[in-house]
Structure formats: C-alpha cells, structure tokens
Amino acid sequence: MTVHIIGGGIAGLAASIGCLQRGLGVRLYEAAPHLGGRCRSFFDATLGVEIDNGTHAFLAGNAALHRYIDVIGSAAKVYSARGAPFFIDITSQSSWTMSLLSPGPGIGLRDMISACQLFWAKPGQTAGAVLNATPIAARNMWEPLCTAALNTPLAEGSAQLLAQVIKAMALPSGIWRGLQTADISLSQTFIDPAAQWIGKKGGDIYLTSPLRELRSEQDRAVALKFDGQDVALHQTDVVILALPPWSPLLAPFGVGDLPSSPIVHAYFKPTGNSITKRVDRLTGLIGGQGQWLLERAGVVSVTISAADQFIDMPPETLAKTLWQEIAPLSDQNQTPLPPYRVIKERRATLRHTPDVERLRPKATTSLQNVFLAGDWTATGLPCTLESAAQSGFTAARLAID
Numbered sequence: 001m002t003v004h005i006i007g008g009g010i011a012g013l014a015a016s017i018g019c020l021q022r023g024l025g026v027r028l029y030e031a032a033p034h035l036g037g038r039c040r041s042f043f044d045a046t047l048g049v050e051i052d053n054g055t056h057a058f059l060a061g062n063a064a065l066h067r068y069i070d071v072i073g074s075a076a077k078v079y080s081a082r083g084a085p086f087f088i089d090i091t092s093q094s095s096w097t098m099s100l101l102s103p104g105p106g107i108g109l110r111d112m113i114s115a116c117q118l119f120w121a122k123p124g125q126t127a128g129a130v131l132n133a134t135p136i137a138a139r140n141m142w143e144p145l146c147t148a149a150l151n152t153p154l155a156e157g158s159a160q161l162l163a164q165v166i167k168a169m170a171l172p173s174g175i176w177r178g179l180q181t182a183d184i185s186l187s188q189t190f191i192d193p194a195a196q197w198i199g200k201k202g203g204d205i206y207l208t209s210p211l212r213e214l215r216s217e218q219d220r221a222v223a224l225k226f227d228g229q230d231v232a233l234h235q236t237d238v239v240i241l242a243l244p245p246w247s248p249l250l251a252p253f254g255v256g257d258l259p260s261s262p263i264v265h266a267y268f269k270p271t272g273n274s275i276t277k278r279v280d281r282l283t284g285l286i287g288g289q290g291q292w293l294l295e296r297a298g299v300v301s302v303t304i305s306a307a308d309q310f311i312d313m314p315p316e317t318l319a320k321t322l323w324q325e326i327a328p329l330s331d332q333n334q335t336p337l338p339p340y341r342v343i344k345e346r347r348a349t350l351r352h353t354p355d356v357e358r359l360r361p362k363a364t365t366s367l368q369n370v371f372l373a374g375d376w377t378a379t380g381l382p383c384t385l386e387s388a389a390q391s392g393f394t395a396a397r398l399a400i401d
C-alpha cells in the first residue's frame with residue numbers, strides 16, 4: 001500500500017511522517033522546487049542572509065506541532081521567549097508582560113469577565129460583537145490578540161474560534177510559558193530535517209511535480225496525472241491532498257472560494273545597537289502599524305497581520321513607516337533606513353470570519369481513498385502550523401484506518 005501525498009507544506013510533511021511511522025509507503029509530490037509551502041526560508045541577496053517568508057510564532061502547548069518537531073529531531077532548533085509574552089507601546093515606550101491577572105495596561109476585571117462570554121458565543125457571532133471591549137482593552141489586548149491568532153480583525157473574527165485560542169493559551173503549557181519560534185530559520189527547524197527524516201525512512205519526495213488531475217471511477221481515485229506521466233493507483237493506494245485552499249484540484253470535493261487574509265513582513269539589517277536590547281527577541285508592538293518584532297542574527301523582522309491596508313503599499317513606504325516605529329527602541333532614530341526587504345503574502349491564511357468557519361471541510365471526501373489535509377480544513381483551530389500539523393496526522397490516521 002502506498003500513500004500518495006500531494007503538497008509538501010507542513011500538512012503534507014506531517015501526513016508523510018504519520019504514514020511512515022506506521023510503516024506505510026509514502027510518495028510526496030510538491031509543485032514547487034522546494035518544500036515548505038507557506039512556511040519556508042530563502043537566501044535574500046539584499047540582506048545577505050537566509051530569511052523566512054514571515055515570522056512564525058507558536059505555543060509550547062501545540063501538541064501536534066511538537067510531535068512533528070520531536071519526531072524530526074528539531075527540538076533544539078526552537079527558540080522559546082522568556083516567560084509570558086512581552087509587549088511594548090511604541091508611542092509611550094512603556095512595556096509589560098501579559099499575565100492572566102494583569103494582561104495589559106488599562107485592562108481590568110470587567111474585560112476579563114467579558115472574555116468568558118466568548119465561550120458561550122454562537123456560530124454566527126464575531127469576537128468584536130461578543131466582547132464589546134472598551135477602547136483601551138481593544139487597543140492593548142483584544143485587537144492584537146485576534147489579529148495575531150486569527151489573522152482577522154476583531155470586528156470580523158469568529159468569536160468561537162477566538163475562544164479556542166484563549167483555551168489553548170490558558171493551558172499550563174500555553175502562552176504564559178512564552179511564545180516559541182524557529183531559532184535560526186523556518187526551513188532549518190521545520191522543513192530540511194523533515195525531508196531528511198522522510199528520506200531516511202524510505203519515503204520518496206518529488207519536487208517540481210505539480211499534480212494536474214486526479215482521475216476517479218465511482219467512489220475511488222484511480223490515477224494521478226502529472227506533467228509527462230500518469231500514476232495508476234493500486235486498489236489499496238490512498239491519496240492525501242495537502243494542497244492550499246485555493247487549489248482548483250479541490251473544487252470537485254466541494255471546497256469553494258474560501259476568502260483569505262494577507263500578512264506583510266519587513267526585514268531590516270541595522271548596523272547599530274540591537275533593537276531588542278530592552279525587549280525580548282520576540283516582542284509584541286502596540287500603538288503602531290507593526291504588531292510583532294523578532295530579532296535574529298542581526299536581522300529584525302516586523303509583522304503586520306490582517307494587512308489589507310498595506311498589501312498594495314510600495315515596499316519603501318512600508319519599510320520607512322515600520323522602521324520609524326522600531327528604530328527608537330535602540331536609539332537608532334537618527335540613522336537612515338537600513339537595508340530592508342518587504343515580503344507580502346497575499347493569501348497567508350483563511351480570513352476567519354464566522355461565515356468562512358462554516359465552510360471549512362472535513363478530512364474525508366466523497367472518494368473512499370482520498371483525504372484532505374491543510375491548515376484550512378475543519379480542525380477547530382485557526383490556520384496555523386498547529387492546524388496544518390494536526391490535519392496531516394489526522395489524514396495519515398484515516399489513510400491507515
């Protein structure tokens with residue numbers, strides 16, 4: 001029995017790992033010349049270093065993602081921020097850590113009690129409507145949290161999904177233990193070690209191999225069509241489609257047009273002092289356009305999630321705006337704009353509105369030997385590494401069953 005896995009993002013890699021762990025044969029086909037999908041790194045000639053397509057933060061309590069990390073032997077390649085997440089208000093320069101009893105300046109008991117209402121939210125409700133937050137609580141906590149976790153503004157974000165995020169954060173292994181990120185680069189932590197592990201276990205990886213068509217007869221997939229070759233499926237073979245949600249190959253399975261939300265990053269290579277001398281390497285930014293800052297090997301990245309207003313902005317304007325916000329953190333406000341690189345991911349994740357949540361499909365399909373995986377499937381989580389890894393392991397379990 002062979003499992004044919006289409007798509008080499010985190011979901012496809014997790015599905016490959018799950019199948020190989022149970023002794024199944026794996027063939028992984030990726031359209032691009034590299035693995036990783038929306039979680040990848042590349043060498044940037046302007047900055048002269050390897051950078052990511054965007055900063056990826058996650059929780060110590062992300063069980064599926066940590067299973068993935070442990071299996072591929074990458075635990076030592078994860079950076080854990082010290083304690084609870086660190087925030088700085090770039091207008092006042094005041095800073096704080098987010099704790100359960102004191103989540104941020106101006107946020108009181110009333111705000112925390114109103115947060116409980118999220119747990120009784122109905123499917124159609126937005127987080128903004130349920131929380132009805134005070135302007136200061138929205139500014140210092142709810143808007144940053146919803147935008148970071150759901151990549152969707154508070155006014156539009158699904159209340160039920162935000163409640164899931166808060167549940168995960170509140171676990172002992174949640175946000176209070178600190179956020180985590182790739183220590184050096186996404187590819188070095190998540191992608192290259194996974195490819196090596198899959199190779200060692202006998203899995204075959206085919207790069208630059210886009211699937212063009214999946215042929216079916218009655219209730220089974222029977223063949224896969226790639227450029228220049230058809231792969232006939234044996235009676236016991238299984239296909240896992242670990243594609244992005246916009247792939248036309250998903251239309252026959254009822255996956256409609258799922259709206260997405262952009263994320264923009266600016267990477268800077270300053271010459272002076274470390275930007276994060278006074279803050280953590282991974283710090284939340286309040287009061288400006290940038291929302292997260294990560295400093296790694298002399299390169300500083302600034303994240304803007306739900307970046308609809310910024311996606312069409314010229315890179316230089318964007319870089320200048322964000323540099324002006326973060327330069328004062330290290331007294332670099334006098335220095336000119338350092339070398340920079342702006343990366344825009346137009347379709348970074350789903351737009352997690354209540355309407356979109358209703359459309360996310362299950363892993364099973366109308367074909368008995370075809371399963372879906374991907375951060376966008378109905379995992380009950382926002383589109384994240386955890387959702388992608390969980391979906392991949394679920395699809396592998398279904399393939400085995």
Ligand SMILES: Cc1cc2nc3c(=O)[nH]c(=O)nc-3n(C[C@H](O)[C@H](O)[C@H](O)COP(=O)(O)OP(=O)(O)OC[C@H]3O[C@@H](n4cnc5c(N)ncnc54)[C@H](O)[C@@H]3O)c2cc1C
Pocket residue numbers: 006007008009010011012029030031032035036037038039053054055056057058209210211212242243244247249263264345347348349373374375376383384385386387388
């Ligand atoms: C800028 C940015 C920032 C993010 N920040 C965070 C964060 O802080 N924390 C977090 O947890 N998550 C974050 N995410 C989300 C995270 O990256 C995704 O949830 C995850 O990478 C999705 O993995 P996936 O395997 O489901 O999909 P994808 O990565 O999209 O993988 C799908 C793969 O299928 C391939 N493919 C497409 N068509 C074909 C075909 N016909 N044949 C073969 N292969 C095909 C694609 O090339 C791709 O490699 C971020 C995403 C972006 C873009």
